[in-house]
Every structure is written in structure tokens, then in C-alpha cells.
Amino acid sequence: MNYRRDHRSSKSALFDDFDKLEGGGLRASSSFSHEIKEHDNDKAIDGLHDRVAFLKRLTGDVHDEVESHNRMLDRMGHGMDATRGIMSGTMDRFKKVFEKKSNRRMCTLVIGFVVAFLIIYYLFRMLRYVRG
Incomplete structure (x- = not known):
């Protein structure tokens, strides 16, 4: 019977050790999971940083393009004003010709x-x- 007691005590000791390992494993798993979540968050932050940098470059390019088009439209406006002046002078001359x-x-x-x-x-x- 002494053998059975030793067997039971060794069996319970084995399961106690297993429970301790399992509990520690859960804690390790929990900390590992936390590290994975932090790593995923860092990856997501890096991805967002890249997207923000891309959008910043894109908006800068759009701004440059808009400025370029505004300068072109200003030049066209000045050209149209000059043409309007020339046309009005020509029309005044035609009016003078047709008056007589x-x-x-x-x-x-x-x-x-x-x-x-x-x-x-x-x-x-x-x-x-x-x-x-």
C-alpha cells in the first residue's frame, strides 16, 4: 500500500507540476499575444505613416499642378484681354469706314x-x- 500512496502522491505531484506549467504557459502565451498585438500595431502604424507620406506627396503634386494651371490661365486671360483690345480697335476702324x-x-x-x-x-x- 505504501507503493500506492507513493504512486498517488507522485501522480498528484506530476499533475500539480503540469498545472503550474500550464498556468505559466498561459501567462507566457498571454505575454506573447501582447507582443504580437504590439508588433501588429507597429506594422499598422508604419503602414499608416507610409500612406500619410504618400498622400502628402500626392497633395503636394496636386498643389503644384494647380499652381501651374493658374499661371497658364492668367497668361491666357492677359492674352485674351490684349486680343479684345485689338479687336475693339479694329471694330472702331470698321465703324469709321462704314459711317461714310x-x-x-x-x-x-x-x-x-x-x-x-x-x-x-x-x-x-x-x-x-x-x-x-
């Missing part, structure tokens, strides 16, 4: 000759196309 009857007749005569020339030119061109 003699000038109006002269312009009508010139326009008539130009139209007649274009009609004759296209007729001869069509005749050459038909013959050739």
Missing part, C-alpha cells in the same frame, strides 16, 4: 469683286476636274 457712304460703297465693291473672283475660281477648278 463713299467708304461703304468702296467696301461693298471690294467684297463683290472678292466674291466674284472666288466663284470664277471654283468654276474653273470644277471644269478642270470634270475634264481631267
Whole structure:
């Protein structure tokens, strides 16, 4: 019987040691899990940092592009203003020409000759196309 007591005591000691190991294992697993979570958080933070850096570069590029387009539009606006000035000067000259009857007749005569020339030119061109 002494053998059974020793066997039972060694068996209970074995399971007690196993329980201690299992409890320690849980604690180790818990700390390991915590380290894994911290590592995952660090990876996520690094990923967010990379995304923020990318977005910062992207917004900088967009800003540069917008500034470039604004300069181009300003140049176009100044060019349009200059063209508007030239056109208004030309229209003023046409008004002066058409205010007098003699000038109006002269312009009508010139326009008539130009139209007649274009009609004759296209007729001869069509005749050459038909013959050739």
C-alpha cells in the first residue's frame, strides 16, 4: 500500500507540476499575444505613416499642378484681354469706314469683286476636274 500512496502522491505531484506549467504557459502565451498585438500595431502604424507620406506627396503634386494651371490661365486671360483690345480697335476702324457712304460703297465693291473672283475660281477648278 505504501507503493500506492507513493504512486498517488507522485501522480498528484506530476499533475500539480503540469498545472503550474500550464498556468505559466498561459501567462507566457498571454505575454506573447501582447507582443504580437504590439508588433501588429507597429506594422499598422508604419503602414499608416507610409500612406500619410504618400498622400502628402500626392497633395503636394496636386498643389503644384494647380499652381501651374493658374499661371497658364492668367497668361491666357492677359492674352485674351490684349486680343479684345485689338479687336475693339479694329471694330472702331470698321465703324469709321462704314459711317461714310463713299467708304461703304468702296467696301461693298471690294467684297463683290472678292466674291466674284472666288466663284470664277471654283468654276474653273470644277471644269478642270470634270475634264481631267
